[in-house]
Amino acid sequence: MDALRVQYVNLEHAQNQKQHNTEGLNSASLVVRRGQPFKLTVVFNRPYRLNRDGLTLRVEQDRLYNDIPITFSKDPSQSQWTAYFQQGSLDSSKASLCVSSPANASVGVYQLQLLMMSSFGPYNFKVGQFTLLCNPWCSVDSVYIPDESQREEYVKNDFGLLYQGTAKNIIFRPWSFDQFENGILDICMMMLQVSPEHRRNWKIDYSNRSDPIYISRVVSAMINSNDDSGVLQGNWSEDYSGGVNPSDWTGSGEILRRWAQSRFSPVKYGQCWVFAGVMCTVMRVLGIPTRVVTNFDSAHDTNGNLVIEEFYTETGEKLPRGQDSIWNFHVWVECWMKRADLGAGFDGWQVLDPTPQERSEGAYRCGPAPVKAIRERRVDMPFDIPFIYAEVNADVHVCIVQQGKVLSYSIDTDRVGSLICTKSLSSNRPQDITSTYKYTKAIQPVRSNSTMAAPILANNSSSADGLSVTLRLLKAPVIGGNISFSVTVTNMENTRKTVREHVNAQAKSYNRSPSDTFWEAHNTIQLAPHESKVLEHQISYSRYAMLGDGQLVNLAAVVMDMASQERVLASEEFNLTSPTINIQIADEGSVVAQKCQVAMVTFTNPFSEPVSGVLTVAGAGLLEDKVLFNVALQPGESTETAVKFTPKMAGVKMLHANLRLNNNPAVIRGFRTITVRPA
Structure with missing residues (x-):
């Protein structure tokens, strides 16, 4: 035979x-x-x-x-x-x-x-x-997650929303994870091959790749380029020459392809949400359930004492002192896995943070740290739990100083970690997961019926023995309009008072202390015993028009009793709501895989001056590449652009647009989720 x-x-x-x-x-x-x-x-x-x-x-x-x-x-x-x-x-x-x-x-x-x-x-x-x-559908795999809707969202969903701004006015940033785009899977496999762990000992690396704990630490380090051939170079300087402004990225695919095409030179530039978005892509490709998480008022506690100190002048200007800081928001990821090294009680969501902040076992990476261990303050466990615990739990010590002398001192135990959220299952709304990290009751943001969050008006109060001060926004601040707010001063004693009001506004990036004052006001008022007076203020658009994309305002009021020299501070950091791009599809129920469709993308110029710029439309699984249009509009003028797209496969997809203006620092965004039916 x-x-x-x-x-x-x-x-x-x-x-x-x-x-x-x-x-x-x-x-x-x-x-x-x-x-x-x-x-x-x-x-x-x-x-x-x-x-x-x-x-x-x-x-x-x-x-x-x-x-x-x-x-x-x-x-x-x-x-x-x-x-x-x-x-x-x-x-x-x-x-x-x-x-x-x-x-x-x-x-x-x-x-x-x-x-x-x-x-x-x-x-x-x-x-x-x-x-x-990895196999989250297999009950004995250590990344098994039993709910099919969670597997659909945290493994197969190729778009998401990253939340920025403030806890009281959440900004929705669309993001394409792009895990189904050409070449992305192979690039993720290359990432494991070029890691320091593989180059150091390839046999041990292959053996360790059975464990998602090990894989996640390798990827966390490889997303940033600080000590390896990692994907992204961080830049928080506001000078992005030689690279891309982090705010301009709309998805992971372009970043990962640039990294691979450059033979693993770092892509310029990233900030926390970019690092997190790219890591989410890689982990979902590898089969590990992953979601992007935003921690609002996130502490960076460099000395580990769980205290963040803030300093103001007697006229309300915030000073750039100290190594510690509070980021208005910080974005990381959570990955779902068993923790056999810790015990069954710590299975589930694990924090991983690829943004380079501190070293962990010699490399810039963070986690995986069980969310349950953070909540229980199990600082004896690996990995990096003390650092993450401080990010959501540190106390804030606020001082008013003059020539090195402390004039007033207060402690805020609620601000840090005020809201922790992630995208809801099968919805664009944020899911509040603060209670999984800490026992303190979280702020509950007001939601509108639209896909965008409605801002709560800031209402910050502070009081001492003799005076009470409340700072309140009178309406939600919108880019192009006036910022209207009030300062309410109350005399809490039986004697008449003469008080001096100082109000100060500074521009602020989300991750650092404010810059110089751009607006201030000073008033002297008389208060009868137990009398309250409301002082209303307006900051015109011309005074804050220089604010860059995503910048916030640090607003502070210091009220001083002229007789006792007692000072009371009320402050608030808030973001301004941007106008939006509208995306409509004539018959959304007719969107079918492999069939050409048309979306209408509309924007109306809300500013008092002409604007021009580039409108970019993208969508993973809908468009092969970004579509760009030049836009020039007079005040009040609208543009309507038809965009053809052909869905590759059935499922829920996202079409998103952003308009980068030439003569205005605002970046205008919009998105629409589309349900694609099988052909």
Whole structure:
């Protein structure tokens, strides 16, 4: 009888990837998940004979391999590699071969070979390659998440919303994760290969890639470029020459492709939400459930004493003192995994932060830290729990100073970590997850019926023995209009008072102390015993028009009792609401995969001067590339642009637009989610 030879092997890409929930992940190789069988169709030169022909399947990762005897026993193991012919598939020269990997197999790219030793000599056949990912659908995989709606949102959803601004006025920033775009899966695999851990000892690295804890720490370090060939270079200087303003990025795909095309030179530039958005993409590609989280009023406690000190002058100007700071918002990710190293009580969501702030075991990375451990202040556990605990729990000590002398002192225990939120399941609204991190009751933002959050008006009060001061915005501040606010001063004693009011406004970036004062006012008023007076103020647009995209206002009022020299401070940091771009689709119910559709993108100039700029429209799974239009509008004039798009696949997708103006620092944004039906 002729020697058994393999003529052809079909890797059954479509069938396998549908069963493994990897449809749409774009790669030349087969993409499957660990702990779950996949099927190959093998065509021999003659029928296979059980008693005479012996076949072995070799699964090889670089120079490490497993030789798996092929059996007829349909008993796939989730603890070791197995391979078996399906019963009844060997009646002819065609056979169905099932291969199953252990649920803790190393993530990466593998080569497959069929080996045979017979009287005719050794023989091997190169079958091809496959990429193996974590499996949140497999109950014994350490990233298993039982709810299908969570798997859809945290693994398969290729768009999201990153929340910025302030807890009282949340800004929705659309973001394309792009995990199904061309080349992204292969780039994520390259990231593991160029990591310092792989270069240091490739054998140990492959072995450790079975553990999502290890994988997540490698990726957290590789997203920033501070001490490796990482993806992004951070820049908070407001000088973005030689690179891209972080506010201009709209998704992860372009960043990851630039990094790979440059042979792993860092892409310029990123800030916290960009680092987090890119890490979310990589982790979802690798099969680890991931969501982006925003912590409003996030403390950066450099000395670990859980105290952030803030200093004001006697006229309300905030001073840039100290190494510690409070970011108006900070963005990181949470990944879902078991923590066998800590015990079952700490399974679930883990904080990972790729923004380079502090070193962890010698590298700029942070986590994975169990959210439950942060809530319970388990600072004895790995990784980086004390730093994250301070980000959501530090106290704020506020001082009014004059020539080095402290004139007034107060402690705020509620401001830090005022709201922690993430995108809701199957919704664009923020989900408040503050209670998972801390026991303190969180601020509850007011929500409008639209997809945008309605701002709460700031209402900040402070009082001492003799005076009470309340600072309140009279209406939600909108770019282009006046900032209207009031200062209410109350005499709490039985004696008449003469008081001096100082009000100060400074521009502020989200991650640092304010810059110089751009507006101030000073008044002297008389107060009868127990009398309250309301002083109303307005800051015209011309005074704050220089504010850059995403900048905030630090507003402070200091009221001094002229007789006792007692001073009371009330302050508020707030962002201004931007105008929006409107996106409409004539018949949203008719959007079908592989069929061309049209969206109308509309914007009206709300400013009192002409504007011009570039309108960019993008959408993962809807547009092959960004679409750009030049825009020039007179005050009150509108532009309406038709954008054609063809959805690649069924599901919920996002079309988003941004308008970068030439003569105005505001960046105008808008988005629309679209449900695509199967063809």
